[in-house]
Amino acid sequence: MDFQDYKSFWNDKASTPTGAMVAVDGSHDERTLRLTGAFSAAQARAALDFAPGDRVFELGCGVGRIGRELAGEVAHWHGLDIAENMLEVARGRLAGVGGCAFSPLRRSRLDALGDASMDKGYCVAVFIHMDKEDFVLYLRDVARVLRPGGLFYFDHWNLAHPVGWRRFSLEVDQAARLPPGQRKDVARNQFCVPQEVEAYVRGAGLELLAVVTDTPWVQVVARKPDGDAAASAREAERLRAAAPRISYGAQWTAYFDAIVADEARAQPPHSLLALLAREPADDPVALMFRAWIHGAWRSRPDWGPVPAGLDAGA
Template identity: 85%
Template sequence: MDFQDYKSFWNDKASTPRGALVAVDGSHDERTVRLTGAFSAAQARAALDLQAADRVFELGCGVGRIGRELAGEVAHWHGLDISENMLGVARERLAGTGDCAFSPLQGPRLDALGDASMDKGYCVAVFIHMDKEDFVLYLRDVARVLRPGGLFYFDHWNLAHPVGWRRFALEFEQAARLPAGQRKDVARNQFVVPQEVEAYVRGVGLEPVLVLDDSPCVQVVARKPDGDALAGAREAERLRNAAPRISYGEQWTTYFDAIVADEAEARGPRRLVALLAARPADDPVARMFRAWIHGAWQSRPDWGPLPADLDPAA
């Protein structure tokens, strides 16, 4: 099916609650989405130094995968998404969790949020599905809604990283097999280099305070200028110290690279299974990947029998 805009694409993907979970990050059940949500929430928490008095927004909140972990820690959390179906699932998952609001997006604007009304915001694994013009338009409105000194954390596929390039290769090899004149999905994966992202951030009037490029994802914390050079320097120092807790890290990158390598060979993720088998059951990153791949394997009969050493309860 061909889709002409992001809204129809993501509403179709999220036509059922389970479909919404899968569309967000490939999680096939509530247990898995909570594990991946906790991982991403820890990154956002470290990037933004969240405080109890903060008013925080999430651009592309999906099913509330991350918001469910953070909303109860701040004064107000506002989830925005292009898909009304996603927001319906998010409302149910965040029911009773702090002071929350939900708003559908109609285009590359944050119309539900007032000028300088938010302390902090974040956007995880969302800009990767946008044309770059829309990416920049959203960043421009992020600059509008942040208060002076406010922070915004986001990530994007990193074309300059070797694993990021291999992930991009899956896209252009697929494109090479498409019939002439057939375009890819409107929400296809797109890729950037760190210098490009920094240019976009500066171009909309924000300051890139931290840029991490040590994984397949470029990770950025941007700050809205407030004229306080000392406060900006303190924030930069805090982020340098927090960087190891924000980065995807070597272990995550190794596991992701294994998935990409097997997908390039059109086979089940057996490299990842072998890596996971060598890790203890209480390793949090391995536990997250075990849950994720167990659910994915059950939906892919072409991968063959589920490996005996992939413990679904680990």
């Protein structure tokens, strides 16, 4: 099916609750979604240093994967997404959590949010699916809705990292196999080098505080300028100390690289299984990947029986 805009693409992917979860990050069940949500929420906490009185927004909240982990920690959490079907699932998952709001996105703007109305915001694995023009338009509106001194955290594929390049190469190989008219999916993965991301942030009127580039992701914390150089310097120093907790980390990167390598060879993720077999059952990152690959394996009968030891309930 040929989709003309982001909304129709993501609404189609989220036509069922399970389809919505898979579309967000490949999670095939609630347990996996909570494991990956907790991982991403920990990164956002380290980046944004939430306070109980904060008003926080998530750009591209999907099914509330991250919002469910964070909303109860702040005064107000506002989830925004281009797909109404995603928002319907998110409302159900955050039912009973106070101080929440949900709004659909339109025309690459945050129209539901007032000028200087939010203390902090974040956007995880969303800008990677946008044309660069829409990426910048959203960053401009982030600058509008943040209060002076407010913070925004986001990530993007890192083309300058070796694993990021290998992930991009999968897209190149796919393009080589397809006729030109079928190459450019409206929500296809897109890639940037860190310098490009930094230029977009500055061009949108935001101040760069931290750029983490040691994994296949460029991770950025930006600030709405307020003229307070001392406050900006304090935040930058805090983020230097927090960088290891913001980063996806070497373990995540090794697992992801194994997935990319097996995908490039058009084979099941045996390389990832070999890495996971070396880790203790309670290792949190390995636990997350075991749950994720268990769901993926069950959805792929052509891979054969699910290997022993990948029980999603383990």
